[in-house]
Amino acid sequence: MPPERAIELRVKRQDGPATAPYWQTFRLPWRAQHNVISLLMEIRLEPVTAGGERVAPPAYEASCLEEVCGSCAMVVNGRVRMGCTALVDQLAQPIRLEPMRKFPVVRDLIVDRGRMFEALKRIQGWIPIDGTYDLGPGPRISPAVQQFMYSLDRCITCGCCLDVCPQVGREGGFIGAAAVAQAVLFNTHPTGQANRDERIAALMGPDGIADCGNAQNCVEVCPKEIPLTHAIGEMGRQATGKWLRDLFRR
Numbered sequence: 001m002p003p004e005r006a007i008e009l010r011v012k013r014q015d016g017p018a019t020a021p022y023w024q025t026f027r028l029p030w031r032a033q034h035n036v037i038s039l040l041m042e043i044r045l046e047p048v049t050a051g052g053e054r055v056a057p058p059a060y061e062a063s064c065l066e067e068v069c070g071s072c073a074m075v076v077n078g079r080v081r082m083g084c085t086a087l088v089d090q091l092a093q094p095i096r097l098e099p100m101r102k103f104p105v106v107r108d109l110i111v112d113r114g115r116m117f118e119a120l121k122r123i124q125g126w127i128p129i130d131g132t133y134d135l136g137p138g139p140r141i142s143p144a145v146q147q148f149m150y151s152l153d154r155c156i157t158c159g160c161c162l163d164v165c166p167q168v169g170r171e172g173g174f175i176g177a178a179a180v181a182q183a184v185l186f187n188t189h190p191t192g193q194a195n196r197d198e199r200i201a202a203l204m205g206p207d208g209i210a211d212c213g214n215a216q217n218c219v220e221v222c223p224k225e226i227p228l229t230h231a232i233g234e235m236g237r238q239a240t241g242k243w244l245r246d247l248f249r250r
Contacts, residue, residue, distance in 0.1 A: 005030035008050070008094040009039055011058045014105050021105075024058075025094070036097065037062045037072055038081035040109075058097075059108040067223055069129035070156030072161075073100060073107050080163040082223050095124040100163045102170055113159050118159075123199045127192045139190040152185040152231060154224040161218035161228060167211050174202065174211040177218040181231035187238065200235070200242045210236050 002120045007028045014021040020024040026043050040060050047057040063069040072083035075098040077091055088095065103111035129135075141149075155178055183199045187194035203209045209232065211223035218228045 007034065007039065007088055010096045011042070011108070012096070012098040013058060013108050015100070016107060017104060024055060027190070030088075032089075035089040036074070036076055036086040036088070036091075036095070039088065040083070049233045059106075059110050061110050062207075068156060073099065073158040073160055075100060075163070078086060078219060080160045081219055082158065082160075085223070095144075100159055100165045100169050102165075103159060104170070111159075113157070115183035116157050116159055116162070116176070117177060119175050120182060121211050122202050123179050123183040123186075123200070125179070125182045125186060125187055127186060128194060129191065141190065145188060149188055150183055151227055152181050154226055155181060156224060158219045158221060162216075164217035164221050166215050166217070167213045173207060174213075175207050176177075176226040177212075177232060180212075180235050181207060181226055181228055184231045184234050184238075196238075197242060200238050203235060204239050204242070209239050212236075 007030050009026045009028065011024050011026065012021055013024055026039075026048075028039060028042050036142055037060070040056075040058060040062075044057040048054050060074070060083070062069045062084065063072040063074075067082050067085050070082075073080060074083050074085045075081075075096075076083065077096050080100055083097075097109060099105050099109050099111050103113055103115070106112050157178065159178075161178050162176040163170045165174060165176060180203060183203055186194045187199055211230055214229075214232075215230050222228060
């Protein structure tokens with residue numbers, strides 16, 4: 001009989017933020033339609049390494065399993081991507097899984113993406129709405145503008161764009177393409193324009209739009225195909241306009 005087809009998975013483990021990383025190898029029987037997350041689920045049921053050692057199952061994050069929640073982002077064979085859409089039959093073996101590199105490791109494949117949410121607070125990533133009385137119908141938005149806003153609104157805060165950006169460091173650096181795109185989104189919204197200058201000012205400060213090195217890696221890895229480089233260019237235009245307005249107000 002031919003040997004059973006197997007999948008070899010190498011996982012970079014780390015027991016805690018202050019501990020050293022190490023690698024463990026697992027071997028599983030091949031099954032059709034496996035993706036990286038389903039492999040990790042199989043290991044969780046029987047966490048035994050290829051050498052026969054029973055270990056704690058690798059820790060990871062996953063929720064929707066359809067590339068919507070953004071929680072299962074990790075480095076697969078050296079490339080940051082969503083684990084749920086990383087199909088085993090399209091990956092070279094052994095499959096290597098690592099945590100994202102620009103975020104602090106919590107445990108194994110789980111990282112702390114808190115910096116992304118802090119960035120959203122910095123750029124006021126929301127629409128201020130007074131719900132205490134009826135404001136009447138909102139302003140009309142053309143279909144072209146709606147389509148552009150929708151393309152930016154698809155962001156799932158996965159962090160892939162930050163992970164591949166050479167201007168983003170583990171301890172700081174560029175705020176990241178995701179936050180810039182969200183600032184453009186809310187500046188485009190008719191109600192969000194009330195806070196337009198505050199958002200632009202936040203991105204004109206340290207680690208803001210001027211720190212983008214135009215590597216364009218972000219748009220290559222974005223799982224939702226958001227026009228991140230277009231958004232960065234648009235924010236650069238808005239920042240220049242604000243700088244000129246402020247100059248002539250002096």
